[in-house]
Amino acid sequence: MTGMQTPILALDNVTKTFGNGPGAVRAARSISFSLHAGRALALVGESGSGKTTCARMAMREYLPTEGKILFKGQPVEGSNAAEAAHYRRAVQMIFQDPFASLNPAHTIAYHLKRPLLLHRPDIKRSEIDATVRALLQQVKLDPDLVAPKYPHELSGGQRQRVNIARALAAKPEVIVADEPTSMLDVSVRLGVLNLLSEMKQQMKLGLLYITHDIATARYVAEDIAVMYSGQIVEWGNVGKVIDNPAHPYTKLLLSAVPDPDIRFDDPSVRLRPEDVEEIRRKSAMTQDRIVEVDSDHFVRAA
Amino acid sequence: MTAPLLSVKNLTIDYIGEEKDFRAVDNVSFDVAPGEVFGLAGESGCGKSTIAFAISRLHKPPALIRRESTILLNGRNVLDLDDKGLRDFRWREVAMVFQSAMNSLNPVLRIEQQFYDVLKTHKGMSRAEARDRTAEMLKLVDIAPDRMRDYPHQFSGGMRQRIVIAICLALDPRLVVMDEPTTALDVVVQREILQRINELRRSLGFAVLFITHDLGLMVQFCDRIGIMLAGKLVEQNTAEAIYGSPQHDYTKKLWASFPSLHGGVLL
Numbered sequence: 042m043t044g045m046q047t048p049i050l051a052l053d054n055v056t057k058t059f060g061n062g063p064g065a066v067r068a069a070r071s072i073s074f075s076l077h078a079g080r081a082l083a084l085v086g087e088s089g090s091g092k093t094t095c096a097r098m099a100m101r102e103y104l105p106t107e108g109k110i111l112f113k114g115q116p117v118e119g120s121n122a123a124e125a126a127h128y129r130r131a132v133q134m135i136f137q138d139p140f141a142s143l144n145p146a147h148t149i150a151y152h153l154k155r156p157l158l159l160h161r162p163d164i165k166r167s168e169i170d171a172t173v174r175a176l177l178q179q180v181k182l183d184p185d186l187v188a189p190k191y192p193h194e195l196s197g198g199q200r201q202r203v204n205i206a207r208a209l210a211a212k213p214e215v216i217v218a219d220e221p222t223s224m225l226d227v228s229v230r231l232g233v234l235n236l237l238s239e240m241k242q243q244m245k246l247g248l249l250y251i252t253h254d255i256a257t258a259r260y261v262a263e264d265i266a267v268m269y270s271g272q273i274v275e276w277g278n279v280g281k282v283i284d285n286p287a288h289p290y291t292k293l294l295l296s297a298v299p300d301p302d303i304r305f306d307d308p309s310v311r312l313r314p315e316d317v318e319e320i321r322r323k324s325a326m327t328q329d330r331i332v333e334v335d336s337d338h339f340v341r342a343a
Numbered sequence: 344m345t346a347p348l349l350s351v352k353n354l355t356i357d358y359i360g361e362e363k364d365f366r367a368v369d370n371v372s373f374d375v376a377p378g379e380v381f382g383l384a385g386e387s388g389c390g391k392s393t394i395a396f397a398i399s400r401l402h403k404p405p406a407l408i409r410r411e412s413t414i415l416l417n418g419r420n421v422l423d424l425d426d427k428g429l430r431d432f433r434w435r436e437v438a439m440v441f442q443s444a445m446n447s448l449n450p451v452l453r454i455e456q457q458f459y460d461v462l463k464t465h466k467g468m469s470r471a472e473a474r475d476r477t478a479e480m481l482k483l484v485d486i487a488p489d490r491m492r493d494y495p496h497q498f499s500g501g502m503r504q505r506i507v508i509a510i511c512l513a514l515d516p517r518l519v520v521m522d523e524p525t526t527a528l529d530v531v532v533q534r535e536i537l538q539r540i541n542e543l544r545r546s547l548g549f550a551v552l553f554i555t556h557d558l559g560l561m562v563q564f565c566d567r568i569g570i571m572l573a574g575k576l577v578e579q580n581t582a583e584a585i586y587g588s589p590q591h592d593y594t595k596k597l598w599a600s601f602p603s604l605h606g607g608v609l610l
Contacts, residue, residue: 087529226386227556227600253529260602268604283604297534298604301562305541312534314485333444 047114048075049247050099050132050215057094063107068094070271070327072108076215076247082191083250083258083279085294086268092251096219096267099249100134101125107311130160133208133251137220139200143192149203153177156210176206180236198229205236212318215247216240222257234261259283267291270325277338287340289323293317347374348550349398349416349518355409356393356402357494367393367406369574375518378544380551381387381560382582384597385571391554395522398552399439400429416518434465438511442523445503448495454481455491458510465514480509484539501532508540522554537564558597570594 057069069091076082084092097103098110101117110117112128120128136142141151152337157164164172174184180202192200201221208216215294218237222230238261239247239292250261259279266276267290275288286292296312303310356368368390375381396402398414398419414421416436424432441447449457456478462468465551468476475517478488486498494572495503504524511519526531541564544551555561562582566597569579570591578591589595599608 087531227558228386229595231600231602234602255530256602256604259604259606260608280606293531295604297530299530299533299557299560299563300604301559303563304582305538305563311538312531314535317531317535 046077048077048111048211049113050110050249051075051108052095052098052105053111055092055095055105057098057103058106069098069105072273074266074276075271078214078245078247079242080264081241081248081250081262082264082266083252083255083262084266084268085252085255085258087192087253087294090268091188091271092253092268093219094271096134096217096249096251099215099217100132101128107131123162130221131213132215133211133213133219135201135204135208135216135218135221138224139204140192140224142199145192147191148188149190149192149195149243150178152203152207153188153210155206160211172210173335176210177203179209179240180206181208197206197225198227198233201225201233202236205233209240209244213246214266215249217251219251220253221250223252223254230257231260237261255283255294267294269321272328272341274324274328275338275340277335281335281338285334285338287334287338288324288342289320291340345376346418347415348377348379349375349414349552351394351398352413352415354394354412354414356390356397356399356412357407357409359405359407364407366574368397371574371576372390372432373575373576373579375550375552376548378548378550379567380541380553381595382553382555382565383571384555384558384561384568385577386556388572390574391571392522395439395520395552395554398518398520399433399437401439402478434511434516435462435514436516437518437520438516439520440504440508440511440522440524442526443479444507444524445495445500445527447507448503450495453492453494454506458491458513461513465598476513478500481506482515483512483543484509485535503527504528504532505536505539508536509533512543512547512549514590516549518552520552520554524553526555526557533560558585559601570597 052072052074055069055072056067059066072095074082076272084095086092094103098329117128136210150173153176154169157169157172173188177184177187182199182202222233225233234257237248240246250258252258262279264284265279266273269290275286275291282291283295286295326343328343330342332340332342334340352372354368354371357364357366371394383394385391393406393572397408412422455474455477459470459473462473462476477491481488481491486502486505498506525536553565562585565582567579568582568585569576570593572593578594585594589598602608
């Protein structure tokens with residue numbers, strides 16, 4: 042969102058429509074955002090708001106219906122096979138479910154060797170084992186203990202660390218993490234988020250952090266974009282957006298985040314269902330006008 | 344304090360294994376007063392759901408409740424109930440809402456029919472009586488009564504969850520056990536549902552045993568909170584004290600693992 046240098050990855054006014062005719066669903070509408078080296082962008086919103094559609098377009102799993110995806114300033118559409126292969130290596134993903142994203146029939150070492158063999162011709166065969174060990178150490182797992190194990194022998198947090206190591210194995214420039222901690226226990230969640238932040242800084246990664254948990258968004262990211270009904274309704278510096286929300290939906294979302302300082306018995310904090318309904322109705326309408334609230338803080342309006 | 348509605352004493356539950364048993368709940372005791380919301384917090388595997396199941400007598404082998412345990416509801420030991428006693432006790436005295444409760448509605452039956460099943464079985468109501476009661480209950484959870492003719496798939500996840508809560512409350516239970524009732528829902532929907540439950544327990548007077556891993560949410564909703572670690576209840580106190588002055592190291596650690604909306608972590 043800071044526009045100094047060319048972003049590693051950018052979505053430029055991208056729209057994704059599923060189906061056609063009157064039943065078509067516009068899952069993402071006029072989406073623009075940029076990922077920069079060493080910075081994290083948190084994409085927050087409720088389920089069905091279009092976060093994962095954006096992630097999949099960034100991964101080139103979906104082609105946008107309209108708009109462009111730019112990798113280091115170059116449109117990815119129409120790239121040749123070598124460029125596409127480079128993109129596959131450079132943009133890696135971490136999935137939500139640490140149980141489903143590892144193959145139960147293979148060891149952890151195998152999971153880390155595959156991306157090395159596939160994406161890293163610069164590493165000699167004789168160095169592969171040493172690289173696997175280094176990757177596990179990087180995500181703070183003991184290589185001697187973990188490498189020979191199978192996924193079922195590890196906890197959810199350990200498995201998510203393996204997933205991070207697997208993404209790092211490809212030497213990525215961008216990591217897309219789709220709800221990476223929502224299935225983890227609270228006590229291991231911060232460890233995984235801290236690890237992601239560290240890797241982002243050390244390796245100058247552009248991180249797209251997708252979550253419905255706005256408190257962890259603030260913890261991990263420098264920038265935030267709030268999605269509702271397929272649109273980014275408000276975006277900018279994470280502190281500015283959270284401390285001074287301008288869009289009615291952002292305000293609603295923030296007021297509903299669990300906060301031990303507010304008790305449900307306090308009538309002044311009660312959300313009125315009719316107000317919620319009204320905000321949802323209005324926020325789902327197309328909002329073409331962009332208003333600058335502050336430097337590095339923008340909001341959409343109808 | 345008035346006489347407790349629910350009194351759990353020395354509850355010990357083992358999962359019987361081939362080689363050795365696993366102690367899921369270890370000598371846990373707590374009381375829930377009438378109309379009170381009592382929260383059980385802890386990580387997965389700490390035994391909180393095992394307790395919820397035991398209170399409704401829904402536990403199955405290999406879970407075994409040890410002999411010294413008692414679960415008193417209105418002074419009667421739930422663990423001594425026979426089949427007939429259990430049928431009368433479940434739903435009428437203790438109702439339960441599960442984490443994926445919205446998926447527990449029967450997809451091929453209209454909402455009206457699902458209320459009728461409960462009301463006829465437990466209260467012998469006629470169709471007409473059941474319809475009146477259904478309309479009344481749907482209104483309580485902010486759903487238009489004319490939608491009782493609809494099927495579950497015609498409702499959003501949050502609405503389905505509210506319907507399940509309405510069915511739970513249809514027989515005026517004294518205690519509602521809620522095991523992560525809103526974990527699969529968005530925060531706005533979660534807030535709407537829980538503030539509604541809070542209003543209902545104030546007006547109808549039922550007590551709630553509320554289970555979640557989200558401490559912040561728990562403090563917002565509960566009167567008192569128990570913190571569980573590896574089957575043991577390590578701390579129990581008022582919500583204010585659990586938040587403001589946690590005593591046990593584990594409680595402090597739990598707080599330190601929640602990022603704050605205002606930056607940093609909650610403790």
